[in-house]
Amino acid sequence: MKPTLTILVLIISSTFFAQNYNLKKGFVASGYDVVAYFKQKAIKGNANYTTSFDGVYFKFSSKENLEIFKQNPKKYVPAYGGYCAYAIGAKGEKVAINPKTFEIRDGKLYLFYNSWGTNTLTLWNNEGAEDLKKKADENWQKIIEN
Known part of the structure; x- marks a missing residue:
């Protein structure tokens, strides 16, 4: 394959994958360490510890967390x-998040919008997290298929 065609294929495929990720600041989870969430901590990642997975980039707060992610990336992808998560479940809409507002449920990371007096993690729990999760799973499937 010619170099120009190879580059074009890479750009198209990374754009395809990236459209299904919230990449504020160029990184998943706004550059917060997705492994740290599983330790119940919202910690900004460090530019010295980055990697890509599924065509998008992740930052980590330590080399240890970077290595943990590399061993099983699917576990840590939000x-x-x-x-x-609330907006996907309640409305089927992609909405930005506050990376400090999160929940680990059944071994999976969920992120939430939290600004201007609206904390969707609170809404998620008050309105029935399990039902919203089921709706979000269905809505997300429709979103990624389009």
């Missing part, structure tokens, strides 16, 4: 591409 649900719904890192978009607000």
